Amino acid sequence: MANETTAAREAFGDLAPALADYTDQVLFGDVWQRPGLSPRDRSLITVASLVALYRTNELPFHFRKARENGVTADELIELITHLAFYSGWPTANTALTIARTVIKDSGA
Structure with a gap:
């Protein structure tokens, strides 16, 4: 390696x-x-944590990784929408801006 x-x-x-x-x-x-969680589940957990903690530097990488692990664009948007009520509107708005770019760049 x-x-x-x-x-x-x-x-x-x-x-x-x-x-x-x-x-x-x-x-x-x-x-x-x-083996305890699938890569897809780990991606959902990781993205949720990064959004909630406002770790914007890591979000583009983990949005792409989530897509690679089978999380749909719609599921990412739903995750962010749900978190707006738990982590705050500013964290959700910022995450949406980053998600829009990643989703647009991935063509999905």
């Missing part, structure tokens, strides 16, 4: 190679591969 190009290696591997390794091997290797 050390020679493999990954999103983490491209994003910050030059600056923090150990963090890129942990991201690839522990987070997306061990944690995301655990």
